Amino acid sequence: MDAITQNLTPAQADAVTHVDGPLLIIAGPGSGKTRVVTHRIAYMLNQGVRPWQIAALTFTNKAADEMRMRVNLLAPNQPVWMGTFHRFCAQQLRRYASFVGLAENYSIYDMSDSRSAMKRAIQAAGVSTSHATPEQIASAISKAKNRLITPESMQQQSGRASDTVAARVYPVYQEQLLLANAVDFDDLLYHFARLLRENPEVRGELDAKLKYIMVDEYQDTNLAQYAIVRAMSVDHPNLAVTGDPDQSIYGWRGADLNNILDFEKDYPNVKTVRLEQNYRSTPNILAVADQLIRHNRRRKAKELYTENPDGENVILRQYQDGYEEADAIADEIAAQMITGNAEPRDFAIFCRMNALTRSLEHALRNRGLPYQIVNGVEFYQRKEVKDLLAYLHLINNPSHDVALQRVINTPTRSIGATTLGRLQSFADAERIPMLEAARRADEIDTLSKRSKTMVRSFVSLYDRLRKKATASLEELVRYLVEETKYIAFLERTTVEKEDSNPIENVDEFLSAAVEFDRMNPEDGSLEAFLEQVALVSDTDKFEDSNNRVTLMTLHAAKGLEFPRVFLIAVEDDLLPHYRSKQDDQQLEEERRLLFVGITRAKQWLQLSYAKRRSMRGDIRVAIPSMFLSELPRADMNVIESHADRDFFDESVDDDYPESWDLVQEPAPEEEAEQEYSSETAVTNTSSIGGPKTPPSTVDRLPKTTSDAASVIPEVYLDEPAAKPKPKRNSAALASALTTASEMLSSDRVPLGAYREGSTVRHPEYGEGTITELTGRGPKRTAKIRFSDNESEQTFRLAFAKLELVDASNP
DNA sequence: TCATACCCCATTTTT
DNA sequence: TGGGGTATGA
DSSP states (O other), X not given: OOHHHHTOOHHHHHHHTOOSSOEEEEEOTTSOHHHHHXXXXXXXXXXXXXXXXXXXXXXXXXXXXXXXXXXXXXXXXXXXXXEEHHHHHHHHHHHHGGGGTOOTTOEEOOHHHHHHHHHHHHHHHTOOSSSSOHHXXXXXXXXXXXXXXXXXXXXHSOOOHHHHHHHHHHHHHHHHHHHTTEEOHHXXXXXXXXXXXXXXXHHHHHHHHOOEEEESSGGGOOHHHHHHHHHTTSSSOEEEEEEOGGGOOXXXXXXXXXXHHTHHHHSTTOEEEEEOEESSSOHHHHXXXXXXXXXXXXXXXXXXXXXXXXXXXXXXXXXXXXXXXXXXXXXXXXXXXXXXXXXXXXXXXXXXXXXXXXXXHHHHHHTTOOEEETTOSOGGGSHHHHHXXXXXXXXXXXXXXXXXXHHTTSSOOSOOHHHHHHHHHHHHHHTOOHHHHHHTGGGOTTXXXXXXXXXXXXXXXXXXXXXXXXXXXXXXXXXXXXXXXXXXXXXXXXXXXXXXXXXXXXXXXXXXXXXHHHHOTTTOOHHHHHHHHHTOOSGGGXXXXXXXXXXXXXXXXXXXXXXXXXXXXXXXXXXXXXXXXXXXXXXXXXXXXXXXXXXXXXXXXXXXEEEEEEETTEEEEOXXXXXXXXXXXXXXXXXXXXXXXXXXXXXXXXXXXXXXXXXXXXXXXXXXGGGGHHHHHHHHHHOTTOOOOOOOHHHHSOOOTHHHHHTSOHHHHHXXXXXXXXXXXXXXXXOOOOOHHHHSOTTSOOGGGOOTTOEEEETTTEEXXXXXXXXXXXGOEEEEEETTTOOEEEEETTTSOOEEEEOOOO
16 A cells, blocks of 8 residues: 555554554564554554544553654654553643542652552551551552542442451542542542543543544553543544453453453454464474463463574473572573674563572673663662652642651651651641641640741741742752752761662752753643653663663563573462462463563573572472473473482582682682582583583582683673763663662672782772671672771672772781 | 661562 | 561660
8 A cells, every 4th residue: 555554464454454443453472563553553644644633552651652763753743642541641630630639730659659648548547457468458449449449339348358448548548649639550540530430521522532542452451441441432432452361461450351352342343453473483482382371261362373484492491499590591691692693682581570580690790791680779769869859749749748758857857756747647637738737837736846946947948949849950959959958968877888879869860850851941840740750660761772681570571572581480389479379360360471471582592490499598499380381392492400419509508618718710700609600501502401411520619700701702791891880860761770780890809809908999988908708609798997097897899899909918 | 866676578560 | 588667775
């Protein structure tokens, strides 16, 4: 037809050219779904659909950004609305705030905000938390909101004990939120869905305006989202949804698989298109994925196929324990980089839980392999940043009680828990926001004279800040930091923490403000900034521009792809997780999780499990996951670990050779985990299923890891060191990713080089002498006496910013 | 009011 | 093993 449909397969073109009427696109992994969606938008525009009639809803900012970028290539500069569900609702709610009892400048509570609000509500409701933890209550309320259950109707429903408790907290929580002119994440959907339900004229208006609605990842919608989409597609049922039931992994957050399974019932005239051809993976990988997912019952049958050429078999590999797994994988990555023309960015390591990335981190760091962990400590979650943000929130919305509580004694001004509690009771009794209560401190008899003075001075500080609310963001933040003497506060309170730099974070925050001003010269309001910040997430910051190995959970991996993938700890109780094993539906979700992981891989995949795994301190025997037995062996190589190593392993696991520190190797990285590395490197590159060589004595020695590292092309090794602090945040709000390897540059002195008596230099404390060394590996700790002021400090060598001046051991 | 010590508890977490 | 919340003393 034209350029837009030219390069599409028949199935894809079928979906792209269906403009009017409901459309269901069942899109298997790697089937070019985004391509279809973006081309469809371009096609519609070509057909004369006006851009503002289209809204494309996604779940993540990342997905929305990608879509926007690609649509822009096909149809430049068209004001099609593309963004997340939550942002969409947030924007609509600004217009219709009064309909649901909010003011237009309402605040969006993030997770920790809602948590504190929840605690306060639990207290105010006077329920006991002995039968239901605050988390359980919060989750029950969240689920209720996702299912559009009002506080009133929740009370009528009889349920479990925790639900009964939650039902009592819910109305209180909700009332407090409204009083604070705030919403939590669930409310964005909940309020908007109710708004549509209860105001037919608003519903009709939006239905008419947004004639073409598209929803991505439809399998992950919950009832509230379903209701929203449904309500806007009554008069103009041109709703196009894409999704894959087999990739639904957010059931625990309220996603309802029935939304997609029943779509054809909801919209009788639906056109259904199946995208089953996979353009991503090798047939081997796809076969493994396909066999696995066939074990699920609640799904829409799908024939996955690919025309890609055959690839290597999928490897299923056993390790003795988690440390061996980590080391072997790091070695394997190093080896593949040398032999397989691979770069760090080609690799991803997936796991079920964040806790499992730790040993991998060590192993990668030791080899100088650059890596990034998606979901590290998030910029906007850091204390300093949250403090400043809380001030901004309070300036924008004086009713923001959570912000007030955070800020009223930060920096400390002797307004402690007692005073705060009294303010709170007064506010509760008068049903006023806490800032208002603070203004009326004089009326609160229980407050001491001193407290009243302190509170008054805080209020006057607030009023001064508030005057700057309409200034540029940069000016406001500068003024804020200045007026609150925040930097001085940080300097005085920061205890030596090696891995964070609060003052730097303040600078970065300022840069983010400057950047926001620059990007939004006209409409850059404080409110817009806060909304922006509230609705960006941690995983959005995954950057593929970094040439690094990526570590992440299976959940975070959805929607991504990598040439080479390791899936670790495929063990019983981990995957499937023991808390999901009782229930069939949950078990199927766990299987989908593995399916998602497998289908991320383009050309190479290894699944692994260990015989033993140490978890939270103790070592447990691990059993391979039941899912592994469901995989077809024809497309796999199964490699077992050497059984005869058990004795040896145990002897070293707990009994670290004392002589370790003394081993004089050219720069040995001294990590307990290292002991396997050389042997594993041999086995896994060449001898797939080959002879099992028992480890020789030499192999057991802490052989230099540098021989793995030294063969890695310089260019990779240099990366983390060459740019120790790449633009971490200033460039864009969405780029707040922090990688551990940025903080731990790889060119540091090997830990073994430090001796008692060595002279070192610390950026803050100056020169000093090591007086004592304890611990090993990442816990290797040095006690250092500093010469200038005779102070003695202890540091973890792996983290401290130490410089070795003189290694000699007098 | 604030700092420290201990005690408890641990999936996943698009927004 | 480690983070976060609470009890305790200065």
